Amino acid sequence: MLNFVLLIAEWYRQTARNLPWRQTKNPYKIWLSEVILQQTRVEQGMPYYLKFTENFPTVIDLANAEEEIVLKNWQGLGYYSRARNLHAAAKMIRDEYHGDFPYSYKDILKLKGVGEYTAAAVASFAFDLPHAVVDGNVYRVLSRFYDIDTPIDSTEGKKLFYNLANELLLKEDPALFNQAMMEFGAMQCVPVNPDCGNCPVRPECLGYRNGTVSIRPVKAKKTKVTDRHFYYMVFHNDHQLVLKKRGPKDVWQGLYDFPLIESPSGLDEGEYDAVLGISLSQVKKQHKTKHILSHQRIFATFLYLDFLPERTFWKEDWELAEWSELERYPLPRIIERYLKDDLKALD
Numbered sequence: 302m303l304n305f306v307l308l309i310a311e312w313y314r315q316t317a318r319n320l321p322w323r324q325t326k327n328p329y330k331i332w333l334s335e336v337i338l339q340q341t342r343v344e345q346g347m348p349y350y351l352k353f354t355e356n357f358p359t360v361i362d363l364a365n366a367e368e369e370i371v372l373k374n375w376q377g378l379g380y381y382s383r384a385r386n387l388h389a390a391a392k393m394i395r396d397e398y399h400g401d402f403p404y405s406y407k408d409i410l411k412l413k414g415v416g417e418y419t420a421a422a423v424a425s426f427a428f429d430l431p432h433a434v435v436d437g438n439v440y441r442v443l444s445r446f447y448d449i450d451t452p453i454d455s456t457e458g459k460k461l462f463y464n465l466a467n468e469l470l471l472k473e474d475p476a477l478f479n480q481a482m483m484e485f486g487a488m489q490c491v492p493v494n495p496d497c498g499n500c501p502v503r504p505e506c507l508g509y510r511n512g513t514v515s516i517r518p519v520k521a522k523k524t525k526v527t528d529r530h531f532y533y534m535v536f537h538n539d540h541q542l543v544l545k546k547r548g549p550k551d552v553w554q555g556l557y558d559f560p561l562i563e564s565p566s567g568l569d570e571g572e573y574d575a576v577l578g579i580s581l582s583q584v585k586k587q588h589k590t591k592h593i594l595s596h597q598r599i600f601a602t603f604l605y606l607d608f609l610p611e612r613t614f615w616k617e618d619w620e621l622a623e624w625s626e627l628e629r630y631p632l633p634r635i636i637e638r639y640l641k642d643d644l645k646a647l648d
Contacts, residue, residue, distance in 0.1 A: 305446065306469050306478065308501045313481030316488065318343070322350065323480065328402040328427035329360040335422045336387050336414070340380050340595070343487075349378050361400050364391035372555055372631035379594075379634065381553060386414025404428050417463075425475040433466035434479040438486025444518035445490060448507035452521035524596060530567050531601045532577055533559040536609050537624075543609065544622045544630060552594065553633040559603075560619060567600065579604065592635040603639055 317323070320343065322334035333353055337346045352374055357363035363371070368388055375384035390412040394402055403409050404427075410420040421432035433439075440453045440462055447465070451458040471478040489500060497509050508514045536543040536559075544557040562577050574580045586605040591598060609621075622630065627640065 305502055305505060306471060309442075309481045309485050310471065310477055312489070312501050313477070313484055317480070317484055318488070320347075321354075322426075326427050328404070328423055330354060331426045332402070332409075332415075332419070332423045333387070335419050336383055337378070339383060339419075341378060346378070349375070359400075360391050360394050360402060363388065364395035368555060369629075369631055373629070376556075376631050376637065377634055381556060383414065385555065389413040390415065402427075406430055406432050422479065425479050429474075429476055431470055431472045431475045433463070433470045433475070434483060435463050435466050436483060436486075438483045438490075439466055440518050441492065442482060442486045442490045445508035445514050446502060446506050448511050448513055448517065450513075450517075450519050453518045454520050454522050458519075526596060526598055528598045528600065530564045531561050531599055532564060532568065532573075533561045533601060533603045534577070534579065535559050535603055535605045537605075537607065538609055540625075541609070541621050541623055544620050545616075546618045546620065548618060552597065552599075555631070556633050556636075557620070557622075557630045558633055558636045560616075568602075573604075577604075579606065583608070588639065590635065590639070599635065601635060 320334075322331055325331065334346075334350055337349050337353070341349075353363075356374055357366060357371075366388070368385070371384055371388045372381060375381060378384075393412055394400060398408075403412070406420050406424040409415060409423050410417065412420075415423075418434060418436050421434045424430040424432045425434060443449065443462055443465055444453065449458075449461070451461055453459070453462060466482070469478070489496065495514065497503055497506075497514065500506065500509075503509050506514075508517050534543075543560060545560050546557055547553045547555065564576065568576055570581050573584070583606055584604045585607045588603045588605075590601050590603075592601060593599075632640070
């Protein structure tokens with residue numbers, strides 16, 4: 302067991318990527334990187350980390366920012382609840398901790414949106430506290446090395462892997478151990494086709510010995526994907542168009558898209574009048590696209606309408622926006638892409 306830990310640590314010392322959040326003990330910046338990198342590759346997350354640290358250099362700067370500004374800076378990264386929780390937690394630090402980042406695992410865990418993984422990461426990386434970080438990379442490395450077939454998404458599995466990671470933890474240098482395990486899973490023991498031939502722990506890896514590397518880790522549950530059909534009404538004139546701020550308890554909360562009607566299934570063009578209240582003759586152009594989220598497939602139809610609706614039909618979450626000022630609105634990726642690429646292609 303000790304040999305495994307020492308080999309992983311030595312591998313990390315020789316091959317670790319030079320990432321900015323590894324060059325600091327600032328808990329705010331470490332926390333920021335961990336939130337950004339959830340569900341996000343380093344290559345994709347790096348520009349966002351640099352943008353946030355430039356625009357919000359301290360946790361107080363982030364707390365004092367308007368939510369729309371925070372969401373605009375997050376635009377394109379997806380999983381927008383992360384940004385809203387990040388903002389809410391920054392306000393907690395400002396208001397409840399007087400602007401000082403909490404330095405105990407227990408208090409870090411109290412922050413909005415912070416779970417055991419993130420709390421352990423910040424506690425160990427910023428404050429050298431002995432808490433093992435167990436993320437997808439660590440699950441994969443441990444399940445392969447010890448050839449564990451207990452599902453990682455089961456209560457039993459979470460407890461097993463958490464206890465195992467803490468048993469292995471280098472108490473004298475928890476940050477090194479955690480970074481090494483995460484980096485090893487990200488760069489060496491990758492999900493598909495890992496380079497076992499050049500793996501430093503291959504001689505002791507039970508998964509390699511038993512030929513089970515490709516089926517580890519095990520998951521018990523399959524993600525259920527829901528299909529949704531959005532019909533966007535792109536009301537506009539030469540200078541303005543109508544945007545709608547999305548409400549709570551749905552995708553893209555707090556972002557702006559167009560007025561829409563959601564249909565349980567796809568509509569035929571002949572149904573537009575009855576279902577959407579728009580005749581086909583009013584549609585100047587239309588564009589269909591598909592947008593994949595983690596648990597949803599959005600089938601979107603954009604109906605380009607060369608007029609603005611009467612004010613009597615307006616809803617309070619609609620807003621008349623100038624074409625020239627669209628940059629200030631936080632938009633879902635599907636809307637951003639439509640405005641930049643698809644709408645231009647239709648001209």
